[in-house]
Amino acid sequence: MEVYWQGLLEALRLLFSGDRDVFEVIFRTLHVSGTATLIGLLLGMPLGTFLALASFPGRKLVVSIINFGMGLPPVVVGLWVWLTLSRYGPLGFLSLLYTPTAMIVAQIIIAAPIITGFTIAAIQSLNPKIRLQILALGASRLQLLWLLLREARLGLLAAVIAGFGGAISEVGASMMVGGNLKGYTAVLTTATVLEVNKGRWETATALSIILLLLAFGITAVLTTAQQRGR
Numbered sequence: 001m002e003v004y005w006q007g008l009l010e011a012l013r014l015l016f017s018g019d020r021d022v023f024e025v026i027f028r029t030l031h032v033s034g035t036a037t038l039i040g041l042l043l044g045m046p047l048g049t050f051l052a053l054a055s056f057p058g059r060k061l062v063v064s065i066i067n068f069g070m071g072l073p074p075v076v077v078g079l080w081v082w083l084t085l086s087r088y089g090p091l092g093f094l095s096l097l098y099t100p101t102a103m104i105v106a107q108i109i110i111a112a113p114i115i116t117g118f119t120i121a122a123i124q125s126l127n128p129k130i131r132l133q134i135l136a137l138g139a140s141r142l143q144l145l146w147l148l149l150r151e152a153r154l155g156l157l158a159a160v161i162a163g164f165g166g167a168i169s170e171v172g173a174s175m176m177v178g179g180n181l182k183g184y185t186a187v188l189t190t191a192t193v194l195e196v197n198k199g200r201w202e203t204a205t206a207l208s209i210i211l212l213l214l215a216f217g218i219t220a221v222l223t224t225a226q227q228r229g230r
Contacts, residue, residue: 003201003202003205004205006202006205007201007202007203007204007205007206007208007209008205008206008209010202010203010205010206011205011206011207011209011210011213013206014206014210015210021182021183022207022210024183025186025187025188025191025207026188026210026214028100028185028186028187029168029187029188029189029211029214030214031100032100032103032104032107032167032174032187033107033164033167033168033187034164035104036103036104036107036108036110036111036167037107037111037115037160037163037164037167039104039108039112040107040108040111040112040114040115040163040167041115041159041160041163043108043112043115043116044111044112044113044114044115044116044119044159044163045115045116045119045156045159047066047116047119048066048115048116048117048118048119048120048122048123048159049119049123049145049148049149051063051066051116051120052119052120052122052123052124053123053145053148063120066113066116066117066120067113067117068113069109069112069113069116069117070113070114070117072109072110072113073172074106074110074170074171074172074173075172075173075176077106077109077110077172077173078106078172078173078174078175078176078177079176081102081105081106081109081173081176081177082097082176082177085097085102085105085177097177098177098178098179098181098185099178099184099185100178100184100185102177102178103173103174103177103178103185103187105177106170106173106174106176106177107166107167107170107173107174109173110166110167110170110173111163111164111166111167112163114159114162114163114166115159115160115162115163117159118155118156118158118159118162118163119152119155119156119159121155122152122154122155122156122158122159123148123149123152123155125152125155126148126151126152130147130148130151131144131148134147134148153226154226157222157223157225157226158226160222161219161222161223161226164218164219164222165215165219168189168211168214168215168218169189169215170189171189171190171192171193174187174189174190175190175193178190180193180194188207188208188210188211188214189211191207192204192207192208192211195207
């Protein structure tokens with residue numbers, strides 16, 4: 001228990017003292033995971049809406065692949081992104097390996113299927129009669145789509161929360177493609193692992209507490225918006 005207590009005190013010290021290195025890691029964590037979640041949202045929500053409403057041959061296979069992607073092991077994602085961006089990979093000429101951009105790419109691959117899957121579930125959970133009622137009132141296709149998204153907004157916000165949670169909690173892929181370079185690619189998850197490897201348990205615990213506080217704070221804001229829309 002002493003380690004937990006000392007870690008909490010260290011977390012408070014780092015935060016209230018305005019430790020430059022720690023806040024740099026916090027802001028980088030927000031940048032990487034926030035950008036990945038936003039892009040995952042822009043990709044996943046339209047795709048999920050399309051798959052929920054459309055009917056075409058092979059649709060079940062596509063949905064199965066999306067659902068499979070929701071549980072992709074981060075270390076596998078990291079490996080494939082590393083192979084793609086490495087010097088001899090197909091995108092090696094971009095020189096993105098061991099940069100924040102590579103970490104964002106890896107986290108997009110993790111977050112996008114989660115957002116897509118949750119979006120499909122949110123749209124499909126609506127009563128089918130709603131579509132008929134909206135069309136009966138003379139709504140256009142665009143109006144129909146907007147009203148369906150509005151009706152499913154609680155589930156769509158859950159998709160955002162789940163996608164962000166998957167991105168910010170990821171460590172394996174970020175470590176592989178980012179390298180945990182101090183002052184450049186280190187984020188809270190990878191920095192925590194580094195401190196554990198050094199045997200600095202109090203600092204590692206402090207960073208983990210800061211990560212939990214950060215994740216909880218953002219999730220609380222999104223949850224407030226979600227519940228307000230009930």
